[in-house]
Amino acid sequence: MSVIVLIEHTGGIIKKKNFEAVQYGAQIAQKMGTTVTALVLGSIAEAEMESLGEYGAKKVLHIADGRLDELHARACAAALVAAAKKENSKVIITLHDINGRTIAPRVAVKLNAGLLAGALSYPDTENGFVIKKAVFSGKAFAYVNIISDVKVIMLMPNTFPPNKVEGKAVIEKFDVSFGEKDFGIKVKEVNKVKGEVPLSDAEMIVSGGRGMKGPENWGILEDLAKELGAATACSRPVADSHWRPHHEHVGQTGGTVRPNLYIAVGISGAIQHLAGVNGSKTIVVINKDPEAPFFKAANYGVVGDALEVLPRLTAAVKKFKEQRK
Amino acid sequence: MKILVCISQVPDTSTKIILKNNNTSVSSDGVTYVINPYDEWYALIRAIELKESGTANEIHLVTVGKADVEPIMRKALALGGDEAIRIDAESNDPNETANHIAAYAAGIGYNLILCGKESIDYNNGTTGVMLAELLGMDFLGFATDIQIEAGTAIVKREIEGGEETDACSLPMVISCQKGVAEARIPNMRGIMAARTRPLKVIAPAAQTPLTAILSYELPPAKTGIKLISPDNMDELIDLLHSEAKVI
Ligand SMILES: Cc1cc2nc3c(=O)[nH]c(=O)nc-3n(C[C@H](O)[C@H](O)[C@H](O)COP(=O)(O)OP(=O)(O)OC[C@H]3O[C@@H](n4cnc5c(N)ncnc54)[C@H](O)[C@@H]3O)c2cc1C
Ligand SMILES: Nc1ncnc2c1ncn2[C@@H]1O[C@H](COP(=O)(O)O)[C@@H](O)[C@H]1O
Numbered sequence: 001m002s003v004i005v006l007i008e009h010t011g012g013i014i015k016k017k018n019f020e021a022v023q024y025g026a027q028i029a030q031k032m033g034t035t036v037t038a039l040v041l042g043s044i045a046e047a048e049m050e051s052l053g054e055y056g057a058k059k060v061l062h063i064a065d066g067r068l069d070e071l072h073a074r075a076c077a078a079a080l081v082a083a084a085k086k087e088n089s090k091v092i093i094t095l096h097d098i099n100g101r102t103i104a105p106r107v108a109v110k111l112n113a114g115l116l117a118g119a120l121s122y123p124d125t126e127n128g129f130v131i132k133k134a135v136f137s138g139k140a141f142a143y144v145n146i147i148s149d150v151k152v153i154m155l156m157p158n159t160f161p162p163n164k165v166e167g168k169a170v171i172e173k174f175d176v177s178f179g180e181k182d183f184g185i186k187v188k189e190v191n192k193v194k195g196e197v198p199l200s201d202a203e204m205i206v207s208g209g210r211g212m213k214g215p216e217n218w219g220i221l222e223d224l225a226k227e228l229g230a231a232t233a234c235s236r237p238v239a240d241s242h243w244r245p246h247h248e249h250v251g252q253t254g255g256t257v258r259p260n261l262y263i264a265v266g267i268s269g270a271i272q273h274l275a276g277v278n279g280s281k282t283i284v285v286i287n288k289d290p291e292a293p294f295f296k297a298a299n300y301g302v303v304g305d306a307l308e309v310l311p312r313l314t315a316a317v318k319k320f321k322e323q324r325k
Numbered sequence: 326m327k328i329l330v331c332i333s334q335v336p337d338t339s340t341k342i343i344l345k346n347n348n349t350s351v352s353s354d355g356v357t358y359v360i361n362p363y364d365e366w367y368a369l370i371r372a373i374e375l376k377e378s379g380t381a382n383e384i385h386l387v388t389v390g391k392a393d394v395e396p397i398m399r400k401a402l403a404l405g406g407d408e409a410i411r412i413d414a415e416s417n418d419p420n421e422t423a424n425h426i427a428a429y430a431a432g433i434g435y436n437l438i439l440c441g442k443e444s445i446d447y448n449n450g451t452t453g454v455m456l457a458e459l460l461g462m463d464f465l466g467f468a469t470d471i472q473i474e475a476g477t478a479i480v481k482r483e484i485e486g487g488e489e490t491d492a493c494s495l496p497m498v499i500s501c502q503k504g505v506a507e508a509r510i511p512n513m514r515g516i517m518a519a520r521t522r523p524l525k526v527i528a529p530a531a532q533t534p535l536t537a538i539l540s541y542e543l544p545p546a547k548t549g550i551k552l553i554s555p556d557n558m559d560e561l562i563d564l565l566h567s568e569a570k571v572i
Binding site: 049071097101102106108115133134135144146181183184187190197198201204218246247253260295296312 | 362394419423445446463467491493535537539541542544551553556558559565
């Protein structure tokens, strides 16, 4: 019996959120008196896989099949099921991100396992296997008991920051025979936003609303983002007016983000906007209207004109960085 | 071509969540229920567009819910479905919901099943994928554009850090989000026509839930927002560093 965690990598690089998932799995495994095994698919260097040991993985199962360099959800699900059976895993973990969300539900069906989408806590095993998740777009939380014997958990990224420990995972080659149907989807074109951190992975975000007045003013917002190393986002009307590209739109109908720091500039804080950002750890609101609803959801507030405050804030970040050199 | 659109009923976005029964359930007092926005604005409207362009010839709508979901199904029919099916069951477990829909859809031979990217009540986004697995179909999620060409779906969809265009032969399940269609509102003709369109109720097969919601909790109100003078951004940076520990 073990806990198994599916690892995603981008062209051989494992991103932080996967370390979070491994460590999450390791903690659960420890409680259950067992160990955590990571499953890695496709072409990747041994050293990169071994580093999973620094987050608690004792073993890595590696399926080197080159077809898995592209994400084929059905193949990934088949691989995860095969690995879970081999390891006799009762707990299967993926991330609650775009990839995890197309893989884990298939695994749950194949194994007749209860599924928890978007875990925000460790399972409470005092009264079953109870995990907290956000519902109603962050307006409430639910405590969900997974009743089935086998359990599938999709962990919300950026929930438990990973800490390195000593350790090196042992790599074991693993083979799975796939069916033709597992690769039925043909990728025709991929457009990655170059050089930018995807919003869903960003740890800091500077976001602008209609209070920025027009696209010509975004330079000062981007200056702040650059100085902080933050990604940029916007409210829906801003994307709808083509001031900013659509992928930057956050909120109920746009992307959901959970950064450590969300700086909202000239955004009123409508409930539909909050739905996409209320998982942020710290929220700073800059708005000239002291009555703007966003202040109710914020940790820090600045009442002032965005166009004046932004350059001052950027200068303060610069100064802070200089002092710490 | 026959399209099935999965419709889920959810509280309107502006609803204030109130808990009752010792936090074990969510109050429905004063709550306005609507069609899940992703199902209405994107999945259903795209289905209607495909029918209008002659690509599809029949649109069915399915929901898993009790009799109280019928008003939103009528609204969906007014927008443009040919027939609505209500599977008479209440389910809070995604696996159970997917099994109900799969049991119904398996024998019909739908070429395309559309659903929303997630329901805005339980925010799972799992029903469509599970349905695809149960029906042995392919699935593409988070679609922003759907074209059908000679039995193949060309789907543009969101991926981590970008966008991808995929081709997949039908039948399949696609979950829809912004971009797939432009929202529209029902017109009088649609509303009148919807009255005569069938809303069938079918009995559910027994399902065993694999999860159960034990209780709910409201997020603690953010108290003590700290206001910082716009002339003192150094103080803000200092707080973000030493108090919030985010920079
Ligand atoms: C079903 C539905 C779904 C929706 N989904 C989303 C969504 O996903 N995301 C989203 O963002 N919205 C969404 N909306 C829209 C949402 O309700 C709001 O209309 C929108 O978020 C408002 O955007 P805003 O704050 O940029 O603009 P406004 O509401 O116009 O607010 C502008 C703010 O800027 C401030 N301001 C003005 N000038 C300055 C200045 N010089 N300096 C500083 N502050 C200034 C104003 O005081 C005001 O608070 C949705 C709406 C509906 C009905
Ligand atoms: N009770 C239901 N009846 C019919 N379709 C549903 C139901 N619940 C969810 N769906 C569909 O599945 C999608 C994803 O929902 P969920 O997995 O609940 O987040 C929704 O957008 C609907 O299209």
